[in-house]
Amino acid sequence: MEAAAVKALFAARPMRGGKEHRVAFLQDDERVIKDADVHALATESLYDYLTDLLLSNHYFDDDLQILGFYEDGGRLHLVISQPYVDGTHPDWDELKAGLVAQALRDPHPCSQGGNFIIDDESLGEVNVFDLHVNNVIQDATGWLHPIDAHFYFDDRAARVAALEKLGLDRVSGPTALAASGLSRAKG
Secondary structure (H helix, E strand, O other): OOOOHHHHHHOOEEEEOOOOOOEEEEEOEEEEEEEHHHOOOOOOOOOHHHHHHHHHHHHHHHOOOOEEEEEOOOEEEEEEEEEEEOOOOOOOHHHHHHHHHOOOOOOOOOOOOEEEEEOOOOOEEEEEOOOHHHHHHOOOOOOEOOOOOEEEEEOHHHHHHHHHHOOOOEEEEEOOOOOOOOOOOOO
16 A cells, blocks of 8 residues: 555544554445554564454454555554444443453453453353453444454464364455555555
8 A cells, every 4th residue: 555645544534543553434434444553563463463353353243354554664554444333432340241241251350451251162262352441332222342352362373273263264355445545555
């Protein structure tokens, strides 16, 4: 992707982002796009971040899509999109109660760390973290939507085995917004 085109889009349609992402709203598509400086990611590696996107799609039906990459100032950026969720960030008590009602388990009931467990029939316990109040949106129906979830595995081999068992090791194909009009880098 061309850095100037991505920056212009984010300047024209900014939303409040977080530590990992700059965020912009694509109203016509009812999606947000996120620009992540790969050096600022909260994961151990880019592979972990990319596979966290697959796992979020699997567990939370997110429809996260990779739009492309660009380089700016010698730093690699990843541009992704996900559906826009109209709602508010719940307070901790609402977040915890809602996620528990949505079949996530809180392994540390006295903590507000945002760590939860999904009990998966084929994998057993799947550790999800970073589900704090700024990474979850509650819609008008009360449903909670994690918008930036990360998953913990003991090592790369355990992550790969989980992806294989879930059938997520062969995900590929174009995304709907990949041809969205954002200019591609030449060459």
